[in-house]
Amino acid sequence: MGMRTCFLYGLGALVFSGGFLQIAAESKYVSRATISRAGETVHLSANDPRPLAQALDALQREFGWLVNYEDPRYLSQLDLVEVTNPPQHRNTASDSRVHYPGGGAFNVDFPNGVAQHSSPDEQATLQLLVDAYNRSNNPGRFELRKTAEQRFDIVGTSAYDATGQISRQEILLDSPVALVDRQRSAFKTIELICLQVTERTHTKVTLGVFPMNLQAVMVKVGGARLPARMLLSRTLTATGRKLVWRMFFDPDSKSYFLRCMLA
Numbered sequence: 001m002g003m004r005t006c007f008l009y010g011l012g013a014l015v016f017s018g019g020f021l022q023i024a025a026e027s028k029y030v031s032r033a034t035i036s037r038a039g040e041t042v043h044l045s046a047n048d049p050r051p052l053a054q055a056l057d058a059l060q061r062e063f064g065w066l067v068n069y070e071d072p073r074y075l076s077q078l079d080l081v082e083v084t085n086p087p088q089h090r091n092t093a094s095d096s097r098v099h100y101p102g103g104g105a106f107n108v109d110f111p112n113g114v115a116q117h118s119s120p121d122e123q124a125t126l127q128l129l130v131d132a133y134n135r136s137n138n139p140g141r142f143e144l145r146k147t148a149e150q151r152f153d154i155v156g157t158s159a160y161d162a163t164g165q166i167s168r169q170e171i172l173l174d175s176p177v178a179l180v181d182r183q184r185s186a187f188k189t190i191e192l193i194c195l196q197v198t199e200r201t202h203t204k205v206t207l208g209v210f211p212m213n214l215q216a217v218m219v220k221v222g223g224a225r226l227p228a229r230m231l232l233s234r235t236l237t238a239t240g241r242k243l244v245w246r247m248f249f250d251p252d253s254k255s256y257f258l259r260c261m262l263a
Helices: 011-015 051-063 122-135 186-201 228-238
Strands: 005-007 034-038 041-047 067-070 080-084 097-101 105-111 141-146 152-160 166-168 176-185 205-211 218-227 243-250 255-262
Touching: 034 051, 041 051, 051 067, 051 105, 051 122, 051 243, 105 122, 122 141, 122 152, 176 186, 176 228, 186 205, 186 218, 186 228, 186 255, 205 243, 218 228, 228 243
Parallel strands: 067 152, 067 243, 205 255
Antiparallel strands: 005 205, 034 041, 041 105, 080 097, 141 152, 152 166, 176 218, 243 255
């Protein structure tokens, strides 16, 4: 039986629609990135408000790669687009005017696997992907990190500031947090991590969309003054399921919504 998914309604429900805005006026966007092969080259094409996140979803479908993603904070109008009267209202004071990252088309080529029908080298491909994105005109700048669990995070590190310059930002999931090492549900553990990050950074992080049975799966995760991303990664690993996170910034509420999704 497949894992049921619970959607928390309100802002998170729209922000986490897979990164794809169902907005007729933005018909340039596509519902999912595509991957095609020609000889020794793989071509990836994305077109989304968050094209890098959309590209990662395509790589996950194609190669099974489990890569986490985090937005930087999009605070400047240089990184945003405004949508008037969106088809879904959000729980904000300005439902008639909402803002999204001003992403668009993103295309990249990378080498195919060495052997026929084999996957490309994951780390080399992800690094090429991030480098190509950082050279594009799409919003934000990112870096690739390899975790202790031999998985990868793509982390938003910079965006335009109030002076019109791209500047490095505090990275929320690098914040040290502490959890008592005891058994809890995975859902509760993730909620506690979000709460501590919120308290330490004064930027709200809310668990937005998650597989429903995280409320029933028990994990034992804890530690003192460990980076939040480490405890979050350990929590997802401890569930025994193939899970990744997407952490999206909402420009109107100046807060983050964390999505945990089954790969």
